[in-house]
Amino acid sequence: MAVSGKEKRFEWTRKHLLGLRELSAEEITYILDTAQGFEEISTRSIKKAPPLRGKVVVNLFFEDSTRTRNSFTLAASRLSADVIDFTMKTSSVSKGETLLDTARNLEAMGIDIVVIRHNAGGAPQFLSRNIKACVINAGDGYCEHPTQGLLDVYTIRKLKGSLKGLKVAIVGDIAHSRVARSNMWAMTKLGAEVIFVGPPTLIPAQVEQLPVKVSYSLDDVIEEVDVINMLRIQFERLGGNPFPSVREYSHYFGLTVDRMKKAKPDVLVMHPGPINRGLEMESEVADGANSVILQQVTNGLAVRMAVLFLVNQAAARIE
Amino acid sequence: MIKNGRVIDPANGIDKVCDVLIVDEKIAQVGKVAKSVKNVINAKGKLVTPGLIDIHVHFREPGDEEEETIASGSAAAVAAGFTSVVCMPNTDPPIENETDVEYIHRKGRQARKTHVYTMGTITKKREGVELAEMGFMSQAGAVGFTDDGNGVQNPAVMLRALKYAAMFDVVIAQHCQDNSFVGNGVMNSGYYSTILGLPGMDKLAEEAMLWRDIQLVKKTNVRYHAQHISTAGSVELIRQAKKDSLPVTCEVTPHHLLLTERCCEGYDTNYKVNPPLRTAKDIDALKQAIADGLVDALVTDHAPHLQSEKELEFLTAPFGIASLECALGLYIKALIEPKILDWPALIRLMTEKPAKVIGIDKGTLAKGKQGDVTIIDPDAEYVVDVNKFCSKSKNCPYNGWKLRGKVLYTIVGGEIRFSAD
Numbered sequence: 001m002a003v004s005g006k007e008k009r010f011e012w013t014r015k016h017l018l019g020l021r022e023l024s025a026e027e028i029t030y031i032l033d034t035a036q037g038f039e040e041i042s043t044r045s046i047k048k049a050p051p052l053r054g055k056v057v058v059n060l061f062f063e064d065s066t067r068t069r070n071s072f073t074l075a076a077s078r079l080s081a082d083v084i085d086f087t088m089k090t091s092s093v094s095k096g097e098t099l100l101d102t103a104r105n106l107e108a109m110g111i112d113i114v115v116i117r118h119n120a121g122g123a124p125q126f127l128s129r130n131i132k133a134c135v136i137n138a139g140d141g142y143c144e145h146p147t148q149g150l151l152d153v154y155t156i157r158k159l160k161g162s163l164k165g166l167k168v169a170i171v172g173d174i175a176h177s178r179v180a181r182s183n184m185w186a187m188t189k190l191g192a193e194v195i196f197v198g199p200p201t202l203i204p205a206q207v208e209q210l211p212v213k214v215s216y217s218l219d220d221v222i223e224e225v226d227v228i229n230m231l232r233i234q235f236e237r238l239g240g241n242p243f244p245s246v247r248e249y250s251h252y253f254g255l256t257v258d259r260m261k262k263a264k265p266d267v268l269v270m271h272p273g274p275i276n277r278g279l280e281m282e283s284e285v286a287d288g289a290n291s292v293i294l295q296q297v298t299n300g301l302a303v304r305m306a307v308l309f310l311v312n313q314a315a316a317r318i319e
Numbered sequence: 320m321i322k323n324g325r326v327i328d329p330a331n332g333i334d335k336v337c338d339v340l341i342v343d344e345k346i347a348q349v350g351k352v353a354k355s356v357k358n359v360i361n362a363k364g365k366l367v368t369p370g371l372i373d374i375h376v377h378f379r380e381p382g383d384e385e386e387e388t389i390a391s392g393s394a395a396a397v398a399a400g401f402t403s404v405v406c407m408p409n410t411d412p413p414i415e416n417e418t419d420v421e422y423i424h425r426k427g428r429q430a431r432k433t434h435v436y437t438m439g440t441i442t443k444k445r446e447g448v449e450l451a452e453m454g455f456m457s458q459a460g461a462v463g464f465t466d467d468g469n470g471v472q473n474p475a476v477m478l479r480a481l482k483y484a485a486m487f488d489v490v491i492a493q494h495c496q497d498n499s500f501v502g503n504g505v506m507n508s509g510y511y512s513t514i515l516g517l518p519g520m521d522k523l524a525e526e527a528m529l530w531r532d533i534q535l536v537k538k539t540n541v542r543y544h545a546q547h548i549s550t551a552g553s554v555e556l557i558r559q560a561k562k563d564s565l566p567v568t569c570e571v572t573p574h575h576l577l578l579t580e581r582c583c584e585g586y587d588t589n590y591k592v593n594p595p596l597r598t599a600k601d602i603d604a605l606k607q608a609i610a611d612g613l614v615d616a617l618v619t620d621h622a623p624h625l626q627s628e629k630e631l632e633f634l635t636a637p638f639g640i641a642s643l644e645c646a647l648g649l650y651i652k653a654l655i656e657p658k659i660l661d662w663p664a665l666i667r668l669m670t671e672k673p674a675k676v677i678g679i680d681k682g683t684l685a686k687g688k689q690g691d692v693t694i695i696d697p698d699a700e701y702v703v704d705v706n707k708f709c710s711k712s713k714n715c716p717y718n719g720w721k722l723r724g725k726v727l728y729t730i731v732g733g734e735i736r737f738s739a740d
Contacts, residue, residue, distance in 0.1 A: 021514065100630055120632035121516030122586030130630075141634065143516025178516060205519050206510040240502075 015315040016128045016135040017307050019144035020185040028186055032154050035299070035306035041078055042301060051309055052081035055112040060103070061087045061138070062118045067273055067297065068138050068147070072115045075304035084111070099123060103131050112315070113308060116140070134311040142176045142237070147307055148272055149182030151300040153190055155292055156227055158299065159268060164191035169221050171197040171253055172231030172280060173242075175204040179231060179272045184212055195221050198253060201242035218253050222262050229270040230255055230280045246279060255281040260290070268292050320352055324362025324694060328369060329667035330683035339367055341690035344733035349684050360728060362694050366662065369670040369682050370402025370691030370731065375467075375546060375570060375618035376643060378404075378435075380426060382411025387623040387711050389423065392643070393432035394709035395621075397737035399644045400726035402691035403434040403674075403681055408445075409468040415440045415451040417459035424460060432736050433729075434691070436677070438463045438492060441480045447471045450480055457487045462677040465492035467546060468593075470528050472498055477532060481539040490568070490677060492544040493532055495553070496594065500524035505634055507580040507595040515583060517633060520595050526552040533560050536567055544676055545569040547620050549594040551604030557613050568615040568676045571605050573649035574640050578716065588629045588636035589716040592622070609668070610659050616673035617665075619646045623712030641712045645703045647695065648722030656723075662697070690733035699725035 010030050020028065041049050057076040059069050069085070076083045086106065097105075103114060113134040116124050121141035128135040139145040156163055168187055174180045174196045184194050194212040196203060207214055215221050222228070233249070243249045255269065269281075269290045277283050286293060321339040326349060328334075338352040378392035389406070396404050406423055408414035414423060414437055427435025439456035443449045445466040453464055464484065470493055471477040477493075484491050500521045506512050508519025529545055533556060536543045545557065548569050560567040574592060579599055582590040590596060608614050622639025629636050642649065650669070654660045660668070674682030681691060703720045705713035729737035 098627070098631055118632065120634035122634075123632045125586050126632055141516045143514075181514070181516060204513040205508045205521075206513055209510040210513065 012310045013314055013317075015311050015318055016124070017146055017311055018124050018128060018135065018137050020146045020149045020182050020189075021144065023185075023189070025189040028150070028153070028189055031150055031303070031306050031310065032157060034310060035150070035154055035302040038305040038309070039302040041305070047078055048080055049078065050080045052076065052079035052312055055081045055312060056084065056110060057081045057113045057115060057308065058084045058086055058106050058111045059138075060106070060114050060116045061085070063139070065117055065138070068117065071297070071300045072138060072304050075301050076308055078301075079305055079308055081113070081308070099127065100130055103127050107131050107133055113312060134315050136307060136311060139178055142178045142181070144182045145178040146182050147300065147304050148179050149186040150307070151296055151303040152183055152229065152270060152272075153186045154299045154303050155270065155296050156268060159292065160226065162191070163187055166192040166226040167195065167224055168192050168227040168229060169195045169197050169218070169225040170229045170231065171218055171255070173202045173233055173237070174198050174231070175202045176234055176237040177231050183229060184210065188212070195225065197221060199243050199249070218255075218259065219262070222259055223264070225267065226264060227268045227270060228255065228263065232272065232274065233276055233279055250279055254279065255285050257282055257284050260285055260288070263290070266290075270296060273297070320356045320358065321360045321362050321367050321692065321694065322352075324365050324367035326367045326684065327663050327666045328684040329663045330369070330671040331685055333684070334663050339684060339692060341692070341730070341733045344690050346684050346686055346688045346690055348686065360694065365727060366695040366697055368666045368693050368695065369684050370729065371400045371647070371669045371693050372403045372673045372682055373401050373619055373621070373643065373646065374405040374616050374673045374677055376404045376406055376621040377409070377623065377639070378406045379623060380410060381422070385711070386625055389426035389435060390430040390432075391709060391711045392621070392623075393427065393430040393435060395643045396433040397729040397731065398709050398726065399646050400693040400695065400729050401433055401643070402693065402729060402731045403436060403679070405462055405677060406435060406437040407465065407467040408438050408440045409466070413440045413445050414438070414461070415443055415456075417452070417455040420456050420459040420461045433731060436460070436462045436679070438465050438467070440464065441466045441471055441491060442476065445469050447473055447476055450483055453484060453489065454487060457489050461489075462679060463490040463492050463544065465494065465546065467492070467494045470494050470496040470498070474531055474535070478535050478538070481535050481541045481543070485539060485541050488678070490542040490544050492546050493528065494546050495525045495528040495532065495548070497524045497528045500527065505591060505595075506583045507597050509580060509598065511580045511583055515586070517583070522550045522552055522597070525550055525594055526556060529553050529556050533565065533567060536560070536565050537563075540566060542566045543568070544615075547572050547575065547594055547618065548605070549575045549597050549601060551601050554604045554608040554613065557608065558611070561613060569613070570616040570618045570673075570676075571609065571614050572618055572620045573642055573646060573653060574716075576602055576605055576653035577649060582716065583633070586633045587716070588631065588633055589640065589714050591633060591636055591638055592640045593638035606654070606657070606659050609654060614668065615676050617650055617668045618673070619643050621710075623710055624714045626713060629714045639714060640716060641708075641710055641714045642717065644708050644710060645715070645717050645720070645722060647726060648701070648703070648724045649717065651697070651724040652722060690730060692728075692730040693726060694728040694730075696725045696727050698723060701725055
């Protein structure tokens with residue numbers, strides 16, 4: 001086993017990872033510590049460890065995804081699990097089986113862990129209430145994307161030592177972003193200060209009740225922040241016409257080389273991918289010295305291995 | 320004859336222990352009945368009230384008989400003390416001509432439980448474009464018109480509907496919701512929709528349409544009824560409209576008095592309802608409105624759905640709560656227990672006032688009126704059990720709640736149509 005024996009006595013008890021809102025700082029830290037132990041596996045010549053041997057993981061994806069799905073597949077296979085991919089373009093009930101029936105059918109085949117991505121907020125919770133397998137949320141509507149949140153804080157912790165006292169700007173379409181929400185929960189629990197930056201039309205309702213600050217101006221906050229997490233403009237989710245044009249959006253919220261000149265020299269530039277180059281971010285910035293975008297992807301693997309490992313362990317303990 | 324009950328007949332200012340005599344389907348006497356009769360119900364310690372009236376139910380027939388039928392809905396109604404109900408016309412196909420109206424009435428008569436009334440649609444197919452045949456429908460006995468489930472979006476169409484309705488002395492009822500503010504929303508827009516990652520429905524959607532309609536009523540002076548109002552802002556609009564003596568009435572549901580948006584936190588689709596559950600502040604405003612006499616009817620908006628339809632993601636499950644069979648207990652919990660209303664005031668909002676909204680000659684125990692009577696044990700406690708419902712559907716978030724106030728007898732047209740045990 002790759003996890004060092006030196007961890008504090010802490011028992012992970014959740015057989016599902018549904019979101020970061022419900023996790024304590026201690027639980028989040030525990031996942032990050034566990035992930036740290038798993039990082040080493042990916043550097044071996046034979047990139048495999050046995051903890052999920054004989055277990056079946058299904059990727060149940062109702063929305064397009066390349067990065068997250070592949071990352072989960074790879075994470076599960078590095079832990080020696082068998083992986084099934086179940087991809088459905090649509091989750092519309094009128095067009096076929098309900099989510100619950102699909103999951104029950106998979107369960108009847110003897111799966112152990114469901115990794116679900118779904119366009120409906122709460123779909124993982126709904127599933128977890130109705131099936132016996134472990135459920136891992138790989139993104140539900142614009143509610144949460146917990147493994148993304150975890151890999152983001154993992155990356156920051158690794159590069160900055162700790163989240164405590166850091167200022168993080170999350171920039172873009174906050175209203176429709178599950179990444180923003182999961183980031184907010186994880187980062188604030190670990191002691192960072194989060195600023196949501198975007199046009200008022202893309203800031204969610206009652207934001208003042210969330211543990212964040214809000215700014216409508218990237219220029220106002222860029223100098224003071226330690227991390228800039230740029231969200232992808234999700235054209236598929238935007239309803240109506242929340243900003244007049246891509247051109248105007250980029251003018252106010254694009255991370256340009258010019259803007260970067262005002263940022264701290266050691267600022268981390270992050271993006272959950274895929275990048276709309278030239279829209280959220282100029283290519284020079286995406287590929288520049290401050291960008292940690294590819295490290296996020298690498299770290300995602302370790303974090304997902306940790307999550308798969310922990311939920312499986314908790315399930316075994318519960319049985 | 321019903322002996323020695325506490326007879327509450329708000330329309331006639333009666334609240335005293337006495338007898339009620341029904342002869343030949345009609346109320347013959349309220350008071351001390353001297354002569355001896357054959358059939359006697361001893362109602363000592365119980366409440367004897369005019370038959371309860373719910374002017375907003377969905378019995379799903381025609382079209383969705385697997386969810387509810389007029390027969391099953393009517394059985395649920397009398398089990399809950401309702402002697403008259405008004406079905407909403409958003410069936411499949413919708414109730415939009417006199418044949419449809421007659422069909423509902425016939426099914427109601429065949430069920431032989433409660434009086435079944437119906438509203439007709441305002442517009443054909445509830446599309447909000449062309450007016451439906453309100454004249455023929457009202458001749459056939461439709462008690463009002465609504466596109467319930469949809470608000471009439473186009474202001475000019477709504478104005479035309481109100482103008483046209485002036486010919487018939489009918490009420491136009493509206494599900495106030497400006498769809499442009501709602502989009503694909505599934506719950507109240509606010510803190511909980513934000514953290515749950517669900518698309519929200521802004522309160523403005525309800526208030527903007529209600530405000531608009533009130534302006535149209537000012538112009539037409541036609542009776543207008545705001546269905547299931549749910550926000551503090553709507554209360555203020557109604558308050559002002561009544562102050563201005565406009566012919567505007569409104570109704571409130573139990574869920575908007577007892578449940579908040581926070582209930583959606585577990586993504587339990589039994590809390591998915593339209594208008595959505597709002598905030599504690601809105602509940603306070605609605606209760607204040609009831610205390611101030613601004614609300615004309617308590618209604619359930621009984622909206623049955625199959626288990627399989629509700630066992631879906633919150634985003635895709637249908638809107639609606641089935642609450643007809645525990646309605647009285649819910650109103651007691653929301654209004655009597657916190658001392659917002661006393662018994663006569665509550666009964667008034669479930670009998671006399673809703674009858675007035677739809678213009679039917681019911682809701683009182685005056686001599687000569689149809690013998691519709693409900694007998695209630697106000698203190699009996701029970702636990703809501705959806706599996707005991709007569710309704711075909713179980714989508715009731717109150718399952719397991721402990722409530723007070725049980726219906727013992729429901730008498731419709733002098734005939735006992737329901738008795739407990």
